[in-house]
Amino acid sequence: MPQSYRLVRRDARAERTVVRLRNGATFGGEEIAICAGPCGVESSEQLDAAARAVAGAGANVLRGGAYKPRTSPYSFQGLGEEALKMLRYAGDRFDLAVVTEVMDTRDVELVARYADMLQIGARNMQNFPLLREVGASRVPVLLKRGLSATVQEWLLAAEYVLVGGNDNVVLCERGVRSFDVATRNLLDISVVPLLEEMTHLPVIVDPSHAVGIARLVPPIAVASVAAGAHGLLIEVHPDPPNALSDGAQSLDCAQFELLMRRLAPVVEFAGRRMPARTSSRSGDSAATPDSDVRSSVRGVRLA
Ligand code: PEP
Numbered sequence: 326m327p328q329s330y331r332l333v334r335r336d337a338r339a340e341r342t343v344v345r346l347r348n349g350a351t352f353g354g355e356e357i358a359i360c361a362g363p364c365g366v367e368s369s370e371q372l373d374a375a376a377r378a379v380a381g382a383g384a385n386v387l388r389g390g391a392y393k394p395r396t397s398p399y400s401f402q403g404l405g406e407e408a409l410k411m412l413r414y415a416g417d418r419f420d421l422a423v424v425t426e427v428m429d430t431r432d433v434e435l436v437a438r439y440a441d442m443l444q445i446g447a448r449n450m451q452n453f454p455l456l457r458e459v460g461a462s463r464v465p466v467l468l469k470r471g472l473s474a475t476v477q478e479w480l481l482a483a484e485y486v487l488v489g490g491n492d493n494v495v496l497c498e499r500g501v502r503s504f505d506v507a508t509r510n511l512l513d514i515s516v517v518p519l520l521e522e523m524t525h526l527p528v529i530v531d532p533s534h535a536v537g538i539a540r541l542v543p544p545i546a547v548a549s550v551a552a553g554a555h556g557l558l559i560e561v562h563p564d565p566p567n568a569l570s571d572g573a574q575s576l577d578c579a580q581f582e583l584l585m586r587r588l589a590p591v592v593e594f595a596g597r598r599m600p601a602r603t604s605s606r607s608g609d610s611a612a613t614p615d616s617d618v619r620s621s622v623r624g625v626r627l628a
Pocket residue numbers: 364390394445446447448469499534
């Protein structure tokens with residue numbers, strides 16, 4: 326272990342970090358976290374349908390991009406603050422915590438106003454000013470592995486956040502570029518047990534961006550949990566063929582529900598628990614009229 330790791334391995338054996346979000350979702354404890362939702366927030370109807378479905382199936386964190394890092398400047402770029410409002414609203418409505426990507430140092434404060442967790446995308450893993458900014462924010466951070474990042478580079482990126490004073494970092498393996506284009510990326514599942522040895526930080530897996538093919542997502546999600554992942558990040562869209570981004574790798578709502586049922590015995594086998602859902606959560610709130618939605622901490626209401 327290089328001298329340069331000071332914080333990412335602190336108490337690696339003795340005390341592991343458990344990142345806890347506002348709705349009780351945890352990363353790094355006995356209970357795993359299931360983050361699910363569309364690649365990008367496209368409309369309140371789309372997000373509402375996705376949130377309702379993933380909450381009903383037992384997920385506890387809603388994902389959805391408001392600022393999208395697209396390869397082409399002509400592709401859908403995300404709806405910005407409007408999408409953040411929709412995420413907060415849907416999150417509160419279905420008792421889901423919200424994770425969403427922040428791409429720009431100038432947006433950190435704004436995104437943190439709505440989200441419970443800030444995602445640093447693969448393309449920004451070594452955006453050092455951004456890492457320092459989220460380090461100063463104190464909001465939990467989901468740090469994706471860079472497209473071609475070594476484990477050392479990834480952990481040193483986490484070190485940037487920790488050194489700024491933010492201990493709430495979760496690592497997310499999402500595959501790396503390889504010579505082979507048969508799958509979108511090459512999932513490095515070995516980092517799950519490896520990082521368990523190297524750092525006290527929780528590690529989750531994003532099988533959607535790793536494989537890029539929806540029908541391969543369920544078996545890889547199951548394998549990730551069996552390997553010891555503390556959670557999953559899965560793209561779910563109510564109408565994948567018409568998604569504005571990443572439709573090919575998105576599960577539809579029924580496929581996600583089926584996956585959640587397949588996951589349960591494997592999670593138990595791995596010595597962990599599925600997210601706890603109480604009766605006051607998704608099932609009931611899904612049927613609650615908007616006017617009765619429990620009051621949000623931030624009180625976001627759609628116009
Ligand atoms: C995403 O989660 O939608 C995303 C863009 O992921 P990544 O940064 O891993 O490509």
